[in-house]
Amino acid sequence: MADITEFIVIVLAVFAFLLLLGGVGIYLLVRLGKKAAVKAKQASNRIATHVNAMGTGVAAEVERFRLDLRREVSLTRQAVEQAQRDGWGLGDLPRLLADLQAQADVHDGQLGMYAQQHRMSQFVDHVTLDRLREHQAKLTAMCARIRADLMSDQVRHSATGIADLTSRTDLEIEARRHAPDPLDEIDDLYRRSLEDRNDRP
Incomplete structure (x- = not known):
């Protein structure tokens, strides 16, 4: 019984670690996505300005x-x-x-x-x-x-x-x-x- 509980604890610890890594990864991707969206908006504004200036x-x-x-x-x-x-x-x-x-x-x-x-x-x-x-x-x-x-x-x-x-x-x-x-x-x-x-x- 002790072996099973140790195994379950290890599996849960690994699972928690993977969840933590996944959460950090998702957080970084969201931040990167927001920055990319801001840059894309700036670029689209500049392109629109160039097109309108013609x-x-x-x-x-x-x-x-x-x-x-x-x-x-x-x-x-x-x-x-x-x-x-x-x-x-x-x-x-x-x-x-x-x-x-x-x-x-x-x-x-x-x-x-x-x-x-x-x-x-x-x-x-x-x-x-x-x-x-x-x-x-x-x-x-x-x-x-x-x-x-x-x-x-x-x-x-x-x-x-x-x-x-x-x-x-x-x-x-x-x-x-x-x-x-x-x-x-x-x-x-x-x-x-x-x-x-x-x-x-």
Whole structure:
């Protein structure tokens, strides 16, 4: 009887362990599924934006604004990240970029809502559209200014490095040149003086 109870306890322990593993596996699969669903929704929104931007009219123009803004913010973020990797002193620029990105996300949502409303209704709110265009211009200009400033710093730093390399190269080339032999110079001067005497009538 003791052998049977031990066997049943072992089987139950193994079964409980397998249930625990199965539960953890299901939990991880559900989390992975949720993340995949979020990514799929984001991808479908981006694809829908690209497709809608191919059309004509105000709604397509607004969708193109969204794409342009995403591209500008992405390029600016890449430039700042590259500068951080290179060890540039950026000051408060990363925080400013985070604020700019948050504002761009808000603006993107407003553009999306405006485009959706315009596709459903043919009545266009020109005042809001003008304000959205103005905000778009300001946000993209800020991104361009940040990138231009970073590029200017990088070019200035590169110019310093190039000037240093040029001077080092000149020194190295000068050091590698063979110094003229003084006896050859004296011989050359003597030969010239003899030729000058012979040329005189």
